[in-house]
Amino acid sequence: MPRPKSNDKPAKTPPGKIMLSEIQEQPEAIARLLDREYLPVWEMAKSWRETPPRFIFIAARGTSDHAALFAKYLFETMNGIPVGLASPSIASIYRAKVNMEGALIVGISQSGEAADVISVLQSAKRAGVDTLAITNAGSSKLAAAAHQVILLHAHPEKAVAATKTFTNTLASLVLLSAAIGDNTRLLAQLQRVPQLIEAVIKDAAQIQEKVERFRYLEECVVLGRGYNLANSYELALKLRETCYVRAQAYASPDFLHGPIAILEKGYPVIAFANKGVTLFSVLDVILQAKARGAEVVVIGNAPEALASADVAFTVNVKQTVPEVISPLPAIVAGQFFSETLSVLKGIDPDKPRGLHKVTVTL
Amino acid sequence: MPRPKSNDKPAKTPPGKIMLSEIQEQPEAIARLLDREYLPVWEMAKSWRETPPRFIFIAARGTSDHAALFAKYLFETMNGIPVGLASPSIASIYRAKVNMEGALIVGISQSGEAADVISVLQSAKRAGVDTLAITNAGSSKLAAAAHQVILLHAHPEKAVAATKTFTNTLASLVLLSAAIGDNTRLLAQLQRVPQLIEAVIKDAAQIQEKVERFRYLEECVVLGRGYNLANSYELALKLRETCYVRAQAYASPDFLHGPIAILEKGYPVIAFANKGVTLFSVLDVILQAKARGAEVVVIGNAPEALASADVAFTVNVKQTVPEVISPLPAIVAGQFFSETLSVLKGIDPDKPRGLHKVTVTL
Numbered sequence: 001m002p003r004p005k006s007n008d009k010p011a012k013t014p015p016g017k018i019m020l021s022e023i024q025e026q027p028e029a030i031a032r033l034l035d036r037e038y039l040p041v042w043e044m045a046k047s048w049r050e051t052p053p054r055f056i057f058i059a060a061r062g063t064s065d066h067a068a069l070f071a072k073y074l075f076e077t078m079n080g081i082p083v084g085l086a087s088p089s090i091a092s093i094y095r096a097k098v099n100m101e102g103a104l105i106v107g108i109s110q111s112g113e114a115a116d117v118i119s120v121l122q123s124a125k126r127a128g129v130d131t132l133a134i135t136n137a138g139s140s141k142l143a144a145a146a147h148q149v150i151l152l153h154a155h156p157e158k159a160v161a162a163t164k165t166f167t168n169t170l171a172s173l174v175l176l177s178a179a180i181g182d183n184t185r186l187l188a189q190l191q192r193v194p195q196l197i198e199a200v201i202k203d204a205a206q207i208q209e210k211v212e213r214f215r216y217l218e219e220c221v222v223l224g225r226g227y228n229l230a231n232s233y234e235l236a237l238k239l240r241e242t243c244y245v246r247a248q249a250y251a252s253p254d255f256l257h258g259p260i261a262i263l264e265k266g267y268p269v270i271a272f273a274n275k276g277v278t279l280f281s282v283l284d285v286i287l288q289a290k291a292r293g294a295e296v297v298v299i300g301n302a303p304e305a306l307a308s309a310d311v312a313f314t315v316n317v318k319q320t321v322p323e324v325i326s327p328l329p330a331i332v333a334g335q336f337f338s339e340t341l342s343v344l345k346g347i348d349p350d351k352p353r354g355l356h357k358v359t360v361t362l
Numbered sequence: 363m364p365r366p367k368s369n370d371k372p373a374k375t376p377p378g379k380i381m382l383s384e385i386q387e388q389p390e391a392i393a394r395l396l397d398r399e400y401l402p403v404w405e406m407a408k409s410w411r412e413t414p415p416r417f418i419f420i421a422a423r424g425t426s427d428h429a430a431l432f433a434k435y436l437f438e439t440m441n442g443i444p445v446g447l448a449s450p451s452i453a454s455i456y457r458a459k460v461n462m463e464g465a466l467i468v469g470i471s472q473s474g475e476a477a478d479v480i481s482v483l484q485s486a487k488r489a490g491v492d493t494l495a496i497t498n499a500g501s502s503k504l505a506a507a508a509h510q511v512i513l514l515h516a517h518p519e520k521a522v523a524a525t526k527t528f529t530n531t532l533a534s535l536v537l538l539s540a541a542i543g544d545n546t547r548l549l550a551q552l553q554r555v556p557q558l559i560e561a562v563i564k565d566a567a568q569i570q571e572k573v574e575r576f577r578y579l580e581e582c583v584v585l586g587r588g589y590n591l592a593n594s595y596e597l598a599l600k601l602r603e604t605c606y607v608r609a610q611a612y613a614s615p616d617f618l619h620g621p622i623a624i625l626e627k628g629y630p631v632i633a634f635a636n637k638g639v640t641l642f643s644v645l646d647v648i649l650q651a652k653a654r655g656a657e658v659v660v661i662g663n664a665p666e667a668l669a670s671a672d673v674a675f676t677v678n679v680k681q682t683v684p685e686v687i688s689p690l691p692a693i694v695a696g697q698f699f700s701e702t703l704s705v706l707k708g709i710d711p712d713k714p715r716g717l718h719k720v721t722v723t724l
Contacts, residue, residue, distance in 0.1 A: 052461070054416065054417075054461070054463075054464075055416075055417055055444065055446070057444060057446075061615060061616060061619050062616065062619035063619075065616070072449060072452075073449065073452060073456070076449070076452045076456075076458050076460045077452060077456045077458040078458075080458060080459050080460050080461050081460070081461065082417065082419060082446055082460050082461065082462060082465065083446065084417070084419075084444055084445065084446030084447070085446070085447070087434060087435060087438070087588075087591075088615075089587060089588055089613075089615075089640060089643075090434075090435060090438045090439060093587075093588065093639050093640055093643070094435070094438075094439045094588065094639060094640075096438050096439040096440075096442065097442050098438045098442050098443070098444050099414070099416070099442050099443065099444065100444060101416075102416075103444065116615065219581075219608060225451060225455075226449075226451055226455065226456065229449075237621070240621050240623060240624055241621075241623055244623060244624060246581060246608060246610070246624065248608070248610055251451075253423060253450075253451075253478070254423060254424065254427070257423050257424035257425075259599070259602050259603075261602060261603055261606060261714045261715055262602055262606060262608065277455050277456060278451060278455055278456075281451070281455070352623045353623055
């Protein structure tokens with residue numbers, strides 16, 4: 001029987017502060033990723049620069065699936081490559097033979113242990129289709145199952161709620177998109193992300209001191225669109241996991257298709273509002289929510305949206321932030337919000353009830 | 363100025379009974395669809411039988427997007443064709459040029475007026491890519507924008523909450539899958555759907571009499587997997603729209619990745635559990651929910667799951683129902699549940715607050 005491996009090192013952080021510490025590590029973690037993976041990824045993408053994949057299919061669960069949603073906007077808009085999100089059960093349970101000729105299949109799992117994501121890569125590889133694993137665990141089964149691997153270099157993530165592995169996954173996807181498109185402008189934008197996140201961390205008190213108002217928050221919706229839609233799902237998941245808040249994410253137009261009926265006076269609506277071509281759509285839903293008396297919380301860099309909010313969490317308002325990278329600093333503000341609220345509610349954000357770091361999907 | 367058109371005919375149904383009446387029309391509506399569209403769809407699919415699309419991209423919002431999720435499982439499993447769900451804003455807002463060579467782009471909208479879905483079809487058609495509209499409105503912009511049209515023949519749907527257009531959309535997708543795959547067995551299974559739904563309607567009292575228990579239901583989760591995952595999203599939307607219940611849908615494995623933390627003693631978990639290869643996964647999450655003291659409500663035909671439920675809504679337990687068509691009768695049980703609960707809560711299910719039948723997405 002193989003000896004169980006352990007990644008545990010003596011903790012430097014006091015108990016109850018692991019998630020907070022991992023949030024603060026993010027600038028360093030992304031800088032490390034870019035430093036270590038820039039050359040390998042540019043080299044890996046050589047053949048895709050010549051002949052781009054016909055389409056990209058991404059298999060992921062939970063937080064990694066939110067990163068996959070970001071990737072859909074990224075590769076379609078920046079690279080013109082259609083992206084589908086794989087339903088892992090189609091390979092693992094239905095055992096369907098899907099014609100993936102010319103595709104690139106990407107599996108994302110920070111632990112590298114998500115069984116059904118591994119199964120998608122294995123069956124694609126057997127069929128002779130290009131496969132790529134994005135993982136924080138270089139010796140994982142996921143890494144072994146793929147032709148190519150992008151390592152996240154986020155160092156072990158110990159809190160149950162993913163923070164630095166999420167932003168490092170987004171950064172690795174932007175790096176891959178830039179490498180496939182030979183897009184040095186996008187690469188330069190990506191290289192600014194550590195300092196943009198550093199600015200959010202320096203300004204964290206601005207977020208933390210406004211959290212008290214939400215001590216008795218029990219439910220909310222979280223809205224976004226385009227590149228920032230993934231953030232809505234990710235923040236809603238953090239709020240559910242670490243604060244037991246019944247948070248539900250929607251793309252702003254989908255929210256208008258039915259769920260808006262739930263709004264009543266004072267109902268909390270959190271919106272990611274960053275400058276860019278989708279901002280008008282988020283502003284539209286903010287105005288409609290305000291017209292119904294909702295309490296509007298805005299996270300982002302768009303002054304119009306921040307000015308119309310009941311509570312505004314400003315992110316990088318003094319910098320110029322291209323929409324494509326705006327989700328990275330903005331979700332960090334959301335992470336601070338969740339972590340602070342969790343502690344305020346008397347919950348241990350590092351160990352929410354009933355959750356394990358690695359979920360094995362049958 | 364053009365004279366506004368109206369589809370309104372004198373209502374045969376008393377006010378407050380429109381949704382109920384439309385639920386009951388479903389066997390007839392599906393039979394009409396199959397009768398009118400069987401030959402045109404088989405003819406339309408001739409070239410796809412010879413050369414299947416390399417992949418299918420589907421654009422849809424709201425209820426139609428749930429049908430698109432069903433279509434993903436359907437075309438991948440039955441036809442081996444990869445399916446992606448289009449993010450309409452990538453065409454309508456980001457104006458990205460995505461390489462859709464060899465693809466089939468499907469737009470679904472019962473009203474045919476969803477502006478961003480129309481925009482996806484228009485830009486695909488301009489690029490010379492095959493397009494197909496699935497709509498209940500033959501003279502709509504969506505129908506005009508596509509190379510091919512499948513008409514739903516559901517007759518006008520007047521209640522705000524979609525019922526018969528949802529099941530007719532699922533049926534039209536199964537018809538298309540059978541036509542592409544020359545799958546006469548699947549066609550024969552589809553032809554049984556009207557009688558399976560008829561059986562649910564005859565047995566509706568069984569559902570309605572158990573709804574009183576849920577008079578004060580304020581929130582719940584709705585779970586499913588595979589072909590039945592779309593039903594979870596659809597029932598959650600019906601409960602939000604018509605009952606103002608904060609219902610949240612999850613694929614059963616995704617629920618285990620974090621959201622399960624929300625469970626506490628007595629928390630209501632609704633699960634679709636039909637016989638088939640995904641049943642073990644739904645049973646697994648039912649057992650985990652029960653172990654945490656959740657109240658488990660099961661809708662479906664799987665005896666093991668029904669037996670373990672606190673409240674069981676049985677659907678076609680006496681018939682043999684292939685998993686691929688099981689969502690159609692099962693969602694009808696969910697529609698009865700929503701409509702009955704809405705009335706019990708003193709809400710008008712035909713006119714929930716703040717919703718319009720056609721939502722224009724900017």
